[in-house]
Amino acid sequence: MSDAIVRVSDLTKTYAGGLTALRSVSLDIRQGEILALLGPNGAGKTTLISAICGLVTPSSGTVTIGGHDILRDYRAARSLVGLVPQEINLEPFEKVITTVRFSRGLFGKPQNDDHVERVLRQLSLWDKRDTQTKELSGGMKRRVLIAKALSHEPRVLFLDEPTAGVDVELRRDMWDTVRELKALGVTIILTTHYIEEAEELADRIGIIADGEIKLVEDKRALMHRMGQKRLVIELSEPLDTIPEPLAPHGLRLAEGGHALVYTYDKTAGRTGIRRLMVDLEAQDIALSDVRTEESTLEEIFVDLVRKDAA
Numbered sequence: 167m168s169d170a171i172v173r174v175s176d177l178t179k180t181y182a183g184g185l186t187a188l189r190s191v192s193l194d195i196r197q198g199e200i201l202a203l204l205g206p207n208g209a210g211k212t213t214l215i216s217a218i219c220g221l222v223t224p225s226s227g228t229v230t231i232g233g234h235d236i237l238r239d240y241r242a243a244r245s246l247v248g249l250v251p252q253e254i255n256l257e258p259f260e261k262v263i264t265t266v267r268f269s270r271g272l273f274g275k276p277q278n279d280d281h282v283e284r285v286l287r288q289l290s291l292w293d294k295r296d297t298q299t300k301e302l303s304g305g306m307k308r309r310v311l312i313a314k315a316l317s318h319e320p321r322v323l324f325l326d327e328p329t330a331g332v333d334v335e336l337r338r339d340m341w342d343t344v345r346e347l348k349a350l351g352v353t354i355i356l357t358t359h360y361i362e363e364a365e366e367l368a369d370r371i372g373i374i375a376d377g378e379i380k381l382v383e384d385k386r387a388l389m390h391r392m393g394q395k396r397l398v399i400e401l402s403e404p405l406d407t408i409p410e411p412l413a414p415h416g417l418r419l420a421e422g423g424h425a426l427v428y429t430y431d432k433t434a435g436r437t438g439i440r441r442l443m444v445d446l447e448a449q450d451i452a453l454s455d456v457r458t459e460e461s462t463l464e465e466i467f468v469d470l471v472r473k474d475a476a
C-alpha cells in the first residue's frame with residue numbers, strides 16, 4: 167500500500183520471561199486515518215504500539231515509519247511519532263507550558279513557542295499554560311499528555327487507552343479532540359477496550375487477540391460485511407411454540423411469545439423476508455408491528471473473539 171506511513175512486517179515480541187506477546191504481526195497504517203486497535207486485556211496492544219514507538223525491542227520483524235526503520239534509523243523514525251501513554255506521568259510542580267516545551271526539547275527540536283502555543287490552543291489548554299500540572303483536572307491532565315506528545319510535530323499519534331476510567335462527558339471531549347487532530351492531518355492509532363469508542367471514531371478497526379491481528383478492516387465495510395440484521399415481528403396473539411411449517415426460517419420466539427425474531431444477512435441478495443411473510447400469512451399469524459435491528463460492533467467483536475477461542 168503506497169500511502170502507508172507506518173509499516174509493521176512480521177513483528178514478533180517474546181519478553182525476557184518467555185511470554186510471546188506478539189506473533190508475526192503485519193499491519194500498514196495509512197496516512198491520515200484513525201485506526202482503532204481493539205482487544206481483550208493482555209492481547210498485545212500496548213506491546214505493539216510500544217514496539218512501533220521504539221520502547222520495546224522486537225524479537226524479530228521490522229517496523230518502518232515514514233520509510234525509516236525503527237532500529238537502524240531510530241531518531242528519524244521516533245521523531246515522526248508521538249505517544250500518549252495509558253498512565254498520567256506528569257511532573258506535578260511543573261507548569262503546563264514548561265512541560266510541553268521540555269518534551270519538545272527532548273526530541274532535539276529547537277524551541278518554537280508558536281508551535282507550543284498552537285498545540286495548547288488546539289487542546290484548550292492555553293488559559294492553563296501557567297498552571298502547575300497537579301492543579302489540573304483529570305481530563306486536562308490527559309490533554310497535557312497529548313500536548314506533550316504533539317510538541318515535536320509528529321505525523322503519527324499513538325493514544326494508549328485515551329479514555330480508560332474517565333467519565334462519559336470527558337470521553338466525549340476526548341473524542342472531539344481526536345477528531346480535531348485528524349482534521350489537522352495527524353494520523354491516529356488508538357487502543358481501546360471500549361467498542362463504542364472504536365465505533366465512534368475509527369476509519370479502520372483492527373482486532374488483536376492473543377498476540378495476533380485477527381482482522382483489520384474499514385469500519386463501515388466490517389459492519390456491513392459481518393452485520394446481520396434482525397427482523398422483529400410483533401404478534402397480535404402470543405405463541406407458545408413456533409409452528410412446524412415455519413421451522414425452515416430459523417425463527418426465535420421472544421418477548422414472552424409476543425414476538426418472532428428472524429435473522430438474515432443483509433448483504434445477501436435474497437433476505438427471505440417475502441417468503442417468511444407468505445408463510446406467516448398461511449399459518450394465519452397476525453402481526454401488530456415489525457421492526458429491524460442491526461448488529462453492533464460489540465456483537466461482531468464478541469463473536470470474533472469467541473470463535474477464535476473455540
Ligand SMILES: Nc1ncnc2c1ncn2[C@@H]1O[C@H](COP(=O)(O)OP(=O)(O)OP(=O)(O)O)[C@@H](O)[C@H]1O
Binds near residue numbers: 183205213
Ligand atoms: N515488560 C513485560 N515483561 C513481560 N511480559 C509483559 C511485559 N509487558 C507486557 N507483558 C505481557 O505481554 C502480554 C501483552 O500485554 P500488553 O500490555 O501488550 O496487552 P494489552 O493488549 O495492552 O493489554 P491491556 O488491554 O490489559 O492493556 C501480556 O500477557 C502481558 O502480561
